[in-house]
Structures are given as C-alpha cells and as structure tokens.
Amino acid sequence: MSIFSILSQKPWTSDQAKIDDKHSGKSSSMPLPRVALYVSMVVMGVLFTLFSVAYIGRMAYGDWRVLPEPPLLWFNSLVILMSSFAFHKATLSLKENNNRRTREYLFLAGALTLGFITGQLFVWRELVSFGYFVSTNPSYAFFYLLTALHILHLIGGLIAWLFVVYKSFTAEDESSNFPLSLNLCAIYWHFLLMVWLILFTMLLLT
Template identity: 30%
Template sequence: MDTAIHMTKKPQTPLAMNAQKFGLWLFLVSVVLLFGALTSAYIVKISETGTLGISLPSIFIVNTAIIIASSASLQLAYYFAKRDNLPALRIAMVVTGLLGGLFIWGQLEAWDALVAMNVNFVGHPAGSFIYVFTGVHVVHLVSALIFLAIMLYASFRLRIHSRKLDRMEMCVTYWHFLGGLWIYLYAFLAYYN
C-alpha cells in the first residue's frame, strides 16, 4: 500500500510588497484624492459664481517642459544606477535637482505674473485656486527635492547600486508622479480658463 501524499496544487506564495513602497503608494493615492477634491471644488466654484477664467501665465508652458526634462534626467539616473555607473548617476541626479529648483523658480515667476495681471490670492476665485494648486504642488516638489538630496547623499555612501534600488525606485516614482500631476494641473487649468 502506497502511503505517500501527492500534492495536486502548488502552494501559493503570499503577496508581499516592500513596506516603504506600499507607504509611498498610499501617500500618492492621498495626493490624488487631495488634488481631485481641489479640482472638483474649482469646477463647482466657477460654475456657481460664473466667474470667467484668467489667462494663464506663459511661464506655465516653460515649467511643463522643465518638469518633463527633470523626469527624463531622473529616469536616466535610474538607468545609471542599474548599471552601477555612480559618477553618471550623480550627475543626472544633480541635473534633476537643478531642474526641480528651476521649476520652483518658474512657479514664483508665475505668481509674479498673476499679481501683475491683478489676480491676487484673495478676491478672484479662479486666481485663488491657481495659487492653491501651484502652491501645494510646489510643497510636494520641495519634499521630492529633499528625497532626491537624500538619494544623492546615499550614492556617495555607496548605498545605491544595481542590487539595492528600492529607495531609488521610490524616488523616481514620486518624481514622475509629480511631473504627471503638474501636466494634469496645467491641462486642467488651460481647459477651464
């Protein structure tokens, strides 16, 4: 008599995810919800007041190109990290940081342009929302710059390499997300103004 146990099904492996990556994705979902609520409130406010939109500052187009270029340079940094090319990784990260700083400077220029058009934070519903959209986005971009600086420091400590990319992947994901978010905001404001 054969007493061997025969398994007909292969045991399933449990779903697993890096806890930090999971936390990042939860954070990104909350940012999507925040901006979804803000854009919904904008649509409701504009439809209630019948307020005409305003002309967007042309610097927003330049900022869109800058944020796309910064995403490309950070993707290049990730490419170099996967190939253990640390000098090129560092250069690409510095370029990304400079482009991020240039984007923030461009947002400040956009606010100056809005003030020059007599669109202040208080007194113009569409203008108020534009300041809030861009201001909250800048706050998130500053946090991404801090994350980028931490990753640049980690590259000098040899903590980023082809076998240890989790934090680099998180940095890239967050940066690309903010780039996509800006493109959405710009398209939204261009459509509704």
C-alpha cells in the same frame, strides 16, 4: 490573490487551514518603503482630486473668470518634464552600474526641480503685477492654491532627494538601499509630473 478570493475564504475549515498555515503573513512581496510610497500617493491623489472637484464645482458659478495663461507655464512644464526624465535616466544609469552618471542625472533632476519651483514663483509674480491677486477671482485663488500645494509636495520630494543624494555616495556598499531609494524618488517625481500635467490641463481648459 484578488480581494474577492480572499474574502471568500473560510478560515475555520481544515482544508483552508492547510493553505493558511503556509501563509508568510505578508500581503505583498514589495518592500515596505515601496508600499508606503504607493499608499501615500493614493492619499495625495485623493487630495488633489478633491481640490479639482471643488475647482470644477466652483467654476460653474457666474462670477468665474477665465484664467490668463502666462507662456512661462509652458516653459515650466517642460522643466518639470525634463526633471522627471532626468530621474528616469538616473535609474537607467544605475542599472548599467554607472554610478558617476547616475549621480549627475540625480543632481540635474534636483536642479531642474528647483528651476520649476522658481519658474512657478515667477508666474505668481507676473500674475500679481497684472493685478490678479488671490482675492480677485476664485479662478486666480485656485491657481495660487493648487500651484502652492504642488510646490509643497515637490519640496517634500526634494527633502527625500537630499537623502538619496547622500546615499548615492555610499552606493557601492553591499548594504546600501540606494537603488530602491532612487527608484522610489523617481516614481514620486513621475507622479508629481502627472499631477502637474492634469492640473495644467484643467487650468488651460477653463
């Protein structure tokens, strides 16, 4: 039901009461963790958007210098893309009831994510070795800030990933919510992939 049709209801009328009395009380049939993830992703999206707006706003000033583009960033982008893909394959494997394969892809996704974070730290080291410090220019400062923020979100994801790995060992249990957890983890990884790709594009275009 659209927000407009909800807002146009007249809850005091007896006709509407007949409909309302049958309402379950939930606005969506989605499980709670899924709703929580979606709402969280919206808030994170707002956060990254506002940083990006500040980035674009600050770029307009005369002292802005073009950011160097270490080739390692392309490699890192490929790694995080593969990590997201590994999550995708893990969810597909689970659908085929192949738990062993699911777990393998899950481990691969985590390892690739750690690889991406390490790669980003190497990019930082490279920039520092060239004398591009955080205080040298706002473009560098933004680079360090945005990549750090993205890494922090990935670290948060890795904590969730640890729980999912743990659950994967009890996946055969009837009561296990492993499939949902894995699915949500995968969605979060795809989201962070998208965030990275947008940030990377923004960095490239400046």
